[in-house]
Amino acid sequence: MPRGIYTDNDSGDDVVVHWLRAHGYDVTTSVEAGRTRAPDSEQLRYATAHGWVIYTPNVADYARLHSEWMLSGESHAGILARVYQQLDVGEQIRRLDRALRENEGLDMTNVFSYL
Numbered sequence: 001m002p003r004g005i006y007t008d009n010d011s012g013d014d015v016v017v018h019w020l021r022a023h024g025y026d027v028t029t030s031v032e033a034g035r036t037r038a039p040d041s042e043q044l045r046y047a048t049a050h051g052w053v054i055y056t057p058n059v060a061d062y063a064r065l066h067s068e069w070m071l072s073g074e075s076h077a078g079i080l081a082r083v084y085q086q087l088d089v090g091e092q093i094r095r096l097d098r099a100l101r102e103n104e105g106l107d108m109t110n111v112f113s114y115l
Contacts, residue, residue: 004025004027004028005020005025005080006027006033006043006046006047006052006053006055007030007054008030008054008056008058009036010056010085011055013089015089015093016089019093020096023097025100028050033046040062044065044069048075050077051077052077054079056080056081057082057084057085058081059082062081062112066110066112069110076110077109078108078109078110078113079111079112079113080096080115081112083115095115
């Protein structure tokens with residue numbers, strides 16, 4: 001399990017966050033961190049500074065950031081990107097649960113995973 005999960009502006013659905021916390025995951029949202037207006041690059045940098053995997057529906061933006069960081073030799077703590085922006089809550093939970101269980105105990109540094 002990752003050390004923590006950080007949900008960006010578009011992925012902090014209360015039901016998903018509640019489910020993650022109820023199942024033992026340490027979750028911080030961009031709202032709780034006071035970072036709702038921060039651009040994606042700063043969201044990723046903030047999550048990485050805390051060792052948190054970021055959960056986002058912004059696949060294109062974070063795929064670009066991931067590539068840029070890999071090319072520049074910069075590391076991040078991991079990205080879980082949901083493929084569909086409008087994925088219903090139940091499916092988000094199923095996909096997150098599967099991805100987190102599959103990566104339990106693994107280092108997610110520089111991993112970009114599509115959900």
